[in-house]
Amino acid sequence: MALSDIAEGVTATHAQEDRGVAVVDRTDASLSTVLAPYAESLPCGAETAATVVSTYVSGTSVGEAATAAGVAPITAAKTLHRLGFEGLSPLSPLQREICEDWLSGSLTRIEAQELADVGDRAFALGAYIETHDPIPGANETLQDTLSTDGDAMVEKRDALADTMTAASDLL
Template identity: 55%
Template structure:
């Protein structure tokens, strides 16, 4: 008996809701306002970066988040990198070493691209990530935008959460 046999005759009587990824911003100021100190470091306007972060934080890909913000995917990846969001550098650790060798003058660009195995776009984004460190303090602003507001939790809720969250040593 297959799934189609099991599901035969089933009908949905209640519409389902798309729930997405739940996020709670525990701060009072709008995200764009909190990103304002990093405006000079960003490759796009602050309001666009805030839209990008909201879309990316909702669980979309970098490309889809960039499209929602109205910018190119590479610009979106650069902005996320500058804001301290991890995982946007497309290069492997070995390819990152090759980019570093190229930046130090040990390789020509064509040699480095060939050795890295990356496309020209991936190589350029990896080079950007290598030459533009994340803005100091930006990752904390981004993280704060995704933390639940502990003030809105009651004592019983906090205790229940504390019981559910064990220390890593207790998991052994």
């Protein structure tokens, strides 16, 4: 088969449709505007969530982000979890299994808490994280909005990892 056989029947138009240049400019959108579509699924409003996120990604702890937003640390941790931030569960893998046993009805809450050896707030946050998945697309939207270079934010968080407290330290 020759090239002319392949091209047989293919026609070209005389003019192309000018569609312009595709531009994505999010510099004018505030973080609360970007979070507004997700607000219904968050444990706080979009403006509060924006304060939590912007404070947290600047390298502070969940507790400091909560204080800046004027919410309880557990609300800030729930918000960050729903927005796709990882490492917020105060439960270890074994404690998570125990929590899942309680959620499936295999254990009472009192038994599960005793076996997990955690307090009420830590267990409640762990149960919330086990029963609420991150909102689809929220983290990608945040990454696009927060930084033009997503790796810079990761590098900053890694550099400050030893200085930040874990979610379990807040409870």
